[in-house]
Amino acid sequence: MEINILAFGQVAEITGKTNWSVPYVKDTGELRVLLEKSYPRLQSIEFAIAVNKKLISDNSELNDKDVVALLPPFSGG
Template identity: 50%
Template sequence: MKISVLVFGHIAEIVNTEKLILQNVKDTDELNEQLKKEYPLLQKLAYSIAVNKKIIQSNTILTNEDVVAILPPFSGG
């Protein structure tokens, strides 16, 4: 299974792209672990994971149809 991951802000600068394709990732915990393994600088950063435009708070099963986004912290004012 291939998962498309959209990446934004300074996180996109770290991974050097705005879109990643990850193979054989079954859930968001596994996706998070794989990203941190491939891009160690992510271990020190806070970010949110969204699946199908909804920010998730716990592990979520992924399918080929899902759109995953890695979002840097938001600031407002």
């Protein structure tokens, strides 16, 4: 069981990679804690989470093979 992570923009600069997997965790809150432990600089920036391309606002349950994207504030246009 695993979760696929995608990182973009400033988040990807901190993690040093854009696409990797982590062992399964039950929800996005737990995943955030885990990521901030692995990459402490993530604590100092703002980023949103999308699960399978849908932006989530509250802690959300995760399933095996979900794609979790770490999205710093958008700045298109």
